[in-house]
Structures are given as structure tokens and as C-alpha cells.
Amino acid sequence: MFAGQGVGRTVHGKTNLLPAPFVCIPAKLGSPPYYPPTLLLCFLLAIPGCAAHTVKYNAFIKNQFEHVSTATSVNGSIDDARALADQAKLPHNSIRQRYELERKAGCALRSQLGSQDYFLLGEVYGGGNARTNAETLRQALCQKAASKGGDVVLIFREGVEQRQFAYTTPGHAQTNAYGSAYGVGNYAYGSATAYTTYTPGQTYAGTMYFPYGNGLVFRYVPGIEDLRKRTDALDDRQLEQLMGQVEKLWQDEHMTFKEALALWDQLLAGSPPR
Numbered sequence: 584m585f586a587g588q589g590v591g592r593t594v595h596g597k598t599n600l601l602p603a604p605f606v607c608i609p610a611k612l613g614s615p616p617y618y619p620p621t622l623l624l625c626f627l628l629a630i631p632g633c634a635a636h637t638v639k640y641n642a643f644i645k646n647q648f649e650h651v652s653t654a655t656s657v658n659g660s661i662d663d664a665r666a667l668a669d670q671a672k673l674p675h676n677s678i679r680q681r682y683e684l685e686r687k688a689g690c691a692l693r694s695q696l697g698s699q700d701y702f703l704l705g706e707v708y709g710g711g712n713a714r715t716n717a718e719t720l721r722q723a724l725c726q727k728a729a730s731k732g733g734d735v736v737l738i739f740r741e742g743v744e745q746r747q748f749a750y751t752t753p754g755h756a757q758t759n760a761y762g763s764a765y766g767v768g769n770y771a772y773g774s775a776t777a778y779t780t781y782t783p784g785q786t787y788a789g790t791m792y793f794p795y796g797n798g799l800v801f802r803y804v805p806g807i808e809d810l811r812k813r814t815d816a817l818d819d820r821q822l823e824q825l826m827g828q829v830e831k832l833w834q835d836e837h838m839t840f841k842e843a844l845a846l847w848d849q850l851l852a853g854s855p856p857r
Contacts, residue, residue: 636723638709640731640800644833646840648704648732648802654725656798657696659737664691678823686811692799696735699808701801704733710744710795717741720794732840733800741796749788756781807844813851825850 671684693701707727711720721738728736762775817825828850832843 634712634714634719636709636711636715636720638707638720638723638727640705640707640727642705642731644702644704644840645836646833646838646843647836648840650732651729651734654729654734654736654800656721656725656736656738659692659695659739659799661692661737661739661799664688667691678819678826682822682826686815692737693801695737696801698803699811700803700805701735702804702807704731704800704802706797707731707733707736707800708797710793713791713793715794716792717743717794717796720796724796724798728798728800731800733802735801735803736798737801738796738798740798741794744793744795746791746793747788748791749786751786752784754782754784802840804844810844810847810851817851 665688667684667688671681671688676684689703690699692703693699707724709720709724709727711723720741721736724738725736728734756779758777758779760775760777762773764771764773766772814822814825829847832838832846835843
């Protein structure tokens, strides 16, 4: 990972980027699960056929990406990487020290994927209603990641939230009247009896289970680790200059990711190693 990726904090489920050029580590472990707004809606969504997921994506890299057909999920942790990224923010660090700490943080993430030729694109997060489960949510997270150009999702937070519900249907009353009548001249005589039956409402209560999860989205880019190693060889002045240049590349929404990588390579070619 390199310029354009930041250390983040989680607010309402997504990671808001804070300035940090090399690695994005959420400061909190993700977002609360998705809940329907009312208990009645909870009850209605629990009936068969109403399974639904709410999945969102927070892009760290703004470039244009080609969609991939599928993405794979793996379990992982961001704890070690987050500790290194937090240490990199301390004010006594030089440009070189900050770079090396954040470089190690990125390596800690990618080592869980089995190769350093991965690039962090963003975060995917969300939850499901009571008709879903952890497996269907993972599938939804992977679908979202694939639509954004990622082929691997590092799941670092997932679980099932329990929520009690109770819903009582309205009661109702029914009145039936029985009687007889007869007429004599201009007068009518008779009697009647009315019966009212009241049916109380029914109460439905129980526990509903809502899956939730967060994952970091990566894309496999063969040879990208070589670009990082060439960046390692720059002196401090060149490194600081390149950080700002590549930062702008990653935030260019009109540029494709391949074009940004090619420009990174060109910038390195114009910066002789120390």
C-alpha cells in the first residue's frame, strides 16, 4: 500500500479517512448491525421470503476499477496493523520512520492473504435482517466488493446481534342480535336479545438474530510489491515528494487504476534511488 490510503475511524458503520499515506486501518472494529426501524417491521421482515441485506462500501481509492466476477472472503485481524499505524501517527516520527511503520502495517494485513501483491481498495460493511445468516451476509459483502473491483475480502469483524421483540395484534368484538316481532294493526310488538363476543389480541414474542460484518477489500495486482520496494529505496526528500504525488493519483476519480499504477511507475523512474 502507498499514498492515498489512510488510517480511519468508524462513524455510523463506515471508516472516515484520516491523513496517513500508506495504509488504512479502521480505528474501531466496524459498524453496528442493521436494524429495521420498528418492532412491527422486525416482525414482518421475519416472515418467509423477506430476507434482506444492507451492504455499503467505503472507497479508499477513488480510481475507476474493472468489475470482477467474484470475490473470496477470508478471516483475518487488523489488530497488529492498527497498532503499527497508530504508532506511526506519533509526532516524533520522521518521514522515513512513519513510512516504515505504515509499510509494516500494510505487510501485516497482506501477509494474512498469502502474498504481498495485494492492494487495499476500501472497506465493505453491513448487516442482514432476521431471515439472513452469517453465510448469506458474507456472500453479499463479496458481491459488493466484486462490483467495486476487489477480489478478496478480509473479514475482520462479524457476529450476530440478538434483539427481543413483542407484537400484539388488536382485539375485536362481534355482536349478534336475535329476536321476534309481530304486528297488530298499526302497532308492532316483539323482543330481541343481543350477544357480544370479544376476542383478545394475540401477542407474538421471541428473539430475532441479525448478522453483521466488516471487511477490507483487496485487489490482487501482480508486481505491485516491486513498486513498493523501489519506493523503499528513495531518500527522505524523494519519498516525501512522491507521497504527495501518488496521493493525488489515488484520489483522481477520472483516472483508471491501471493508469494510476503506470504513473506511479513513471514517477519512480524519474526518482533515482539513494
